[in-house]
Amino acid sequence: MSTSSPHILVTEPIPQAVVSYLQNTGEVTVAQKGAYQSEEQLLQDLPKYDALLCMLSTPVTEKVLNKAKNLKIVANFAVGYDNIDVKAANKLGIKVANTPNVLTEACGDYAMGLLLALSRKFKEAEQYLRDGKFTGWEPLGFLGMELRGRTLGIIGMGRIGQAFAQRARAFGMNIIYHNRSPIDPKKEKALDAEYFNDHKELARRSDVLSLNCPLTEETHHLVDRELLKIMPQHALLINISRGAVIDEAVLAEALHDEIIGGAALDVFEEEPKVHPKLLSAPNTLLLPHIASATHKTREAIGMLAAEAITSVLQGKPDDEIPNLISR
Structure with a gap:
């Protein structure tokens, strides 16, 4: 050289x-x-x-x-x-x-896209069609969660968390959040968001739980067996932060056992490896770390x-x- x-x-x-x-x-x-x-x-x-x-x-x-x-x-x-x-x-x-x-706007769009795809079963419905099983409209086909009136709980209310909250508000969702400290009162008011000091109580109250926090010693495996049991059985989990915020083995088990309703994950603890039980888990959307991919x-x-x-x-x-x- x-x-x-x-x-x-x-x-x-x-x-x-x-x-x-x-x-x-x-x-x-x-x-x-x-x-x-x-x-x-x-x-x-x-x-x-x-x-x-x-x-x-x-x-x-x-x-x-x-x-x-x-x-x-x-x-x-x-x-x-x-x-x-x-x-x-x-x-x-x-x-x-x-x-x-x-990354803020691209990631905010993406998080909303994950929620829509997961809550309305896009992946399963498309595969059903591709497999040649679609024979006409079905009144009980692929029923999902309507977002209006549901509660989105956000752990990590930084720029991306706020961007997601803004989009979710447009869909009529209620916003609650956990952060190291409350965000600026003007921003909180604009989002009509409620602060929770206890992330476990936030999880208990959330129909959708979104992880938008950095990976630190405190957030490593923040989503563990105890937290998953606290969440409502129909609740959906979204992660576009870091894979290690979730204990993937425990999450896979919870999805197979229908402890929660579903999960959409863009990041994984040992990327590019994905826990094998997640690959076979029901109501699960797994994507290859593309939140900022525009x-x-x-x-x-x-x-x-x-x-x-x-x-x-x-x-x-x-x-x-x-x-x-x-x-």
Whole structure:
């Protein structure tokens, strides 16, 4: 590798507009899909690079960071950054950036889409038709949950949680939520939302429970056997946050035993692996982590990460680096 300009590693194929932007700053290597989902490969290759644009699937551990002697910044192609040891990065003087704000509308739309598909049994009905079983309209065919008048409980009332609540309100749903603290009273009033300090009581009162919280020590396996038993038997569970917020084995068991009414999941604890009992669970919609999958949003995510990388490599001060994370 030439040392005349910075070297930037992108761990998965991303929109070409983002790659072109980065090429104005340095030499860019875009890896093949799945090339950097192991610590071993990063340990081998990362010491050659000055900047890393990575995915949630990229394990940027303390061991990896210690080996990356030339690394100046890690920019995550995501809002979350639980795949990065931020504390170790800060100790080593390596900047860390994420990509908030640009996913909000796409994820709000997507959460509403999941709810509609799950509550009205779209997947099962389409498969019924494709299998050649549709012989005409049936008065008892694929009866689902009508959303008007139902209660949506949201755990994690950040930007995406509020975007989902806004859409659900348009469908006539009642909004309750649990958060570390209540949101701004004006926003709460606009959504006609009620705050619950106890997430278990929220689950007890929810016809639909949506997980929109970050993955932390407190939220790991937040949805466990006890919480699932508290939920109404007809209740639906939606997760577009992080897979490990749910104990997947327990959820699969609850779905098979009809403890709750159904689940729509976009994320999984050991992606890309999915718990085998979830694959066979009834009333379950499983999708491959596509909540932000619009052309506009994915390019915007990439550009935010690229702007952070460019700012660092150009030696700009911290207050001019977009979306810098510190702990």
